[in-house]
Amino acid sequence: MCPIKDVTTITENKKITTLAAKNMLRTHTCGELRICDIGKNVTLTGWVQRKRDKGNIIWIDLRDRFGITQLMFEKNKTDNSILQIVDKIGREYVILAKGTVIERESKNPKLPTGDIEIQVNELVILNESATPPFTIDENTDGGEDLRMKYRYLDLRRQPLKQNIELRHRLARETRKYLDQNGFLEIETPFLIKSTPEGARDFVVPSRLHPGEFYALPQSPQTFKQLLMVAGFDRYFQIVRCFRDEDLRADRQPEFTQIDCEMSFVEQEDVLNMFEGLIKHLFTTEKNIKFDDFPKITYQEAIEKYGTDKPDIRFGMTINNISKIVQGKGFQIFDNSEVILAIVVPQAASYTRKQIDELTEFVKRPQIGMSGLAYIRYSNNEIKSSFDKFYSPDELKQIALFCNAQIGDLVLILSGNRKKTYKAMSELRLEMGNRLGLRSPNVYAPLWVVDFPLLEWDDETQRYYAMHHPFTSPKKEDISLLKTNPAQVRANAYDLVINGIEIGGGSIRIHSRELQQTMFNVLGFTNEETQQQFGFLLHAFEFGTPPHGGIALGFDRICALFGGTESIRDYIAFPKNQAARDMMIDAPSTISIEQLNELHIQINYPS
């Protein structure tokens, strides 16, 4: 018996590998054969990765999902009819080769099958291939659009193939963990009801009910809450969700989430359970172990990092220096709502040019600051961009307030509170990048808790739910709901890893009265509430347990584990920025008969 090394990433023992390998058309996969298989007669199938003609010998690298195996043909020995077939074969042809496993003369230690090759004695072309429009290699020469159109060819490339395999494993391990913790995977409907709150719905006209529409779910939120009302105790689903949004970078109109809900829980239960899930995924996929994830409040996250999605792979936290810099006659600071500083270690020696670059960075329209101030805290002297107004002692005092060490550079932004914190967060991340503190192989998870319940919107002059309208306020803040809604904190939490929001959730409202109050605070009349969420309020009358949950962005988790930026690379058939499937060319027009059946007609924009 030939022991199996790491033949594939998804098969875990010999028995399984054998099962995966054997079909009527092949005896082994292209990732399977080893030195101990020498002498065996085998049949392999796959794609021609490349063909090399070295005078007397021709080699073909045969590729399938499981690996690459070298086929060998000798011009003097191999049957002439076979050589004629070899001659016809080009890149990406699908072939079947029978032959004997022999030891290679020059081995390839980089390839699991690199010790052997196949001396071919039978060869069949199963299908021909036109020349692909780009190379099927680790790094391809194809542009984005071309690769989207020929996605089935792009997916043949090793990096994309591995992404899809990674996604499979992450889904499998997620299900395993949740199943073992008593969660039931329960499917919720896709054809539901449109609600105006939240993002824009995709809708589906009903043929049987003229003038009526289903909506595709933005999340199974109300259904999972109804499952808790139904007593299912622990629910999960890896489920497609839909949002008809103008696509920003790295958004898809359809995306996948790990959706979960638990009954008879407090916030701590949900956090522990899903911290456990993330730890399980890191252990099984990367063999990385974590201590307990840190927890910081929303308030603290904003004050220290300028964002509710802090990247804590590095420090460089924000200092509010308003109090010590204001009132010294420097108008720019004195007229600012807030003055913030970060300390860049060992950067006092930055050149004028480097600092100009950073100034340009914060002046970009996306960030919109009017300038960048700094203090160089060097061995000999302390210098700043605003020396006129502050004595060296005062500058030193500022530097020390920020815990700067000699040799550090203090970067300072000032202005409107919200904008300046946001800008400082961007500048901090930029400095993290410049100093190499944001390695994709380092993972720093944390929980951000105690989010505000509501956000005021100036444009529509009303409050919006920061999370969603079903999130419960903290008990001690409920009384503020009617007097000072902006101050109410929610039992809401986000999981953030490396500055990316991986998921979020909350303990839900389970009292009918409180839910009605919440809708009222959000500006719904009782009638509107009844029409849109009546079924949920009604359900709350029949013994709803305390419950809470979380939803994790599965596409984003895959990208995080894969170590590249775009979620598109982890979706087999993604849409482009215009929400279009370039491969099948969707959306597309439909027939007039279809429109008639659906009782709709098109109003082209004038």
Next chain:
Amino acid sequence: MCPIKDVTTITENKKITTLAAKNMLRTHTCGELRICDIGKNVTLTGWVQRKRDKGNIIWIDLRDRFGITQLMFEKNKTDNSILQIVDKIGREYVILAKGTVIERESKNPKLPTGDIEIQVNELVILNESATPPFTIDENTDGGEDLRMKYRYLDLRRQPLKQNIELRHRLARETRKYLDQNGFLEIETPFLIKSTPEGARDFVVPSRLHPGEFYALPQSPQTFKQLLMVAGFDRYFQIVRCFRDEDLRADRQPEFTQIDCEMSFVEQEDVLNMFEGLIKHLFTTEKNIKFDDFPKITYQEAIEKYGTDKPDIRFGMTINNISKIVQGKGFQIFDNSEVILAIVVPQAASYTRKQIDELTEFVKRPQIGMSGLAYIRYSNNEIKSSFDKFYSPDELKQIALFCNAQIGDLVLILSGNRKKTYKAMSELRLEMGNRLGLRSPNVYAPLWVVDFPLLEWDDETQRYYAMHHPFTSPKKEDISLLKTNPAQVRANAYDLVINGIEIGGGSIRIHSRELQQTMFNVLGFTNEETQQQFGFLLHAFEFGTPPHGGIALGFDRICALFGGTESIRDYIAFPKNQAARDMMIDAPSTISIEQLNELHIQINYPS
């Protein structure tokens, strides 16, 4: 340590059970405590199943997903404040109870927790409940419509709860088996392109592309084939599919299928792999083992059972007696295209009334026969409904031709071939029911193979693909495609269990030319083909491997394993016969702003 008996159906060992049980609000579930837990102080949460007041003692049955535990209150001993709370509590209230586990005086052997009860010393009402509109019991008094509207209450009932748990386990075991066999679960898009072939699509208007629509997939057929082009070798997905059909009994506009595809395979590979899956599910769920599933051809299925979905839990196969009964002067038989007979064992003694009932059965409009003939093959004499035309010897010859034994009843139908086979199939099933040969606890799977590739449709005067346009014809029949399309057999197969089509699949076409020919046979012009399936034909130019697959109806599998008829009972939130979600009241109208954004307006039928 207290060993755990069968606390729940989904948890397999102590560790897991403990994990599933413990939350901040409870120490144990209501299905967990045993005699060895006596003396423990515990906190339980759940719903009040019932309250019994027996003078000095009050009992409450507390229910959660995991079981029922009895709470006990003594009027003289229990704190008065607690008794006052008990007094307020009604059915379906959500409560939290702390207390001590004690041994019951009169044990309940039917309940896993029946040896113990909880002497309560702290009681909290977590939520009240209005009186449910129907009883939350094994058998409820609620009508179908009411239960659909309050689905979250209906789901609290034990039978529905168990169905949803069963579904979870079947999905889990399906994934486990396929993962272990090298299949990757790969998600395919939901927003795809409408194609006129097949059933009616649900469509989704595009906001970004005025006048254009996405379609929801009827199945991921083309995508899974493209995954084979991409080299993924073995794909599966448990995936929602959509069909906008007029709903017959037991159809849903959205349904779930186990969708699979394999590369470098022949029919035998697919059959073996998925026979393995079904065996795995029966072994793990029911501890039933099967021999190899029988295989019969479509032709044979029709001839022996009158249907391509034969129930082979019992014999009573169809005999074509045309040759031996025709030409004897009996006009009805002589004018019939076909005369068919089944032998009902030990039914010669059927009364006139019983036979009249069967005659009425075949004359029902759904079946539409004009009458039923019979032969009673008794000990003393042989009698028939058409004695005038046949001698007793001739009758006996007919009976013996059908392998009738003395005491049997031969039932005979005659008429048009297609209709008579169908009617005989119905009559056979009816007799199976009457004789108790169709127990839901007996399972008889089989493969039906060699389906015809095409079906002629009289109305539209064209051929349709019996399976779908991507199914490959048998090699030896390809030449008939242009000369005699109706005779071409397909590499297509169905899995049938107990007369229910559980799934079907085929070896696909992987040659561009053959696929184009197939579209032409189906009446597509080259232009139409290009517009609708151009992406697939184009993909076939780049090295498509031989491939095939199957799709299994997951809702139906659940119903089969659950042993009841309707798939609705296995879907958490099903639609009714009018494709309406009664609970959330969808579909519904949407706002004029939404319509405008989507560039559509409504055409109400006049």
